[in-house]
Amino acid sequence: MAFRIALRTAAPALAAVALSLAVAQGAPASAAEHGAIPAPTAPSAVPAHPSARQTAPADDNPFRAMELDGLKAEFRFMCPAGRCVGYWSLALTEDRLKRHYQGGEFFAYAPAKGEFGFFLDTDIAYRTVKDPRRVRLVDSDFTRRNPRVEIRYGDPDRPRAAEVVATATTWM
Template sequence: MSARTAFRTVSLALAAATLALTAAQGAQAATRTAPAQAVAPAAGTAGATAADENPFRHIDLEGLKAEKRLMYPAGHPVAFWALVLDDERVSRTYKGGTFFVYAPATGEFGWMLDTDIATRTVKDPHQVVIADLDFLNSHPRVEVRYGNPDQPKKARVVARTTIWMH
């Protein structure tokens, strides 16, 4: 395992733990200080935060779409943005392999979230959930491939992201 891959794994795990801790602290603070009839601000109003903005908006997506999702670490909801396969790709039949995130220019692998656990491969197209923005931003092209991750060049490209140079 390369140092960069190990660092990315640890970073993703720490980010998930930080989100869980933040959610738990926020929930405790909310129970102590929030009024009984608190109302969340509507989307697009002054109360909307930067976390509400799609962090993938600058990336060209083919076969993927950005979705705001929820995970429940320690039983508290935490919202995050992720890339998932579009409806057409999800409805296709896949047999004999696994999905993995691959940067063809460097031969590096990215990570997906299976519930709230970072994983290198998933078997079901509904499990393709990419939340590693650092990996996507550090490679001009990243592909979701289906096949054998031990032979990534032979695997089928299912979807891809591209960051165009300005």
């Protein structure tokens, strides 16, 4: 009973605060339309899924200390079973995507130890992929444990003979 009374007393104050915030947020937009202040710019990255409302701080990028050649770090969202999760991954740059690839598969390889990594497609891990747009390497034990990780194209059964497409190197 006491909770209901407190809620009834606080409800008008909460409604007034919410209304004043809505009006205050609308004022800059109205002023921008009339040239009084510059219009706000759109955010640079929009989440891939409408229910994904989080944003990724730039300092959370686990790849920021790596030297990337042919790879770029991207913050993305996946929504398995309707629950969205944000994650950082490495993907091929546009110039590497434009190259013509034929007769092989992409795979992640650590030449120092001869280890293979996995690519992530939504929430499924693949050892190899044929489409360069599906090359997506996530922050994992594989990338942390190996100072140099290479994306190679060719026959995964003969990794040393495959073409090095991109690299990620951690300098220690």
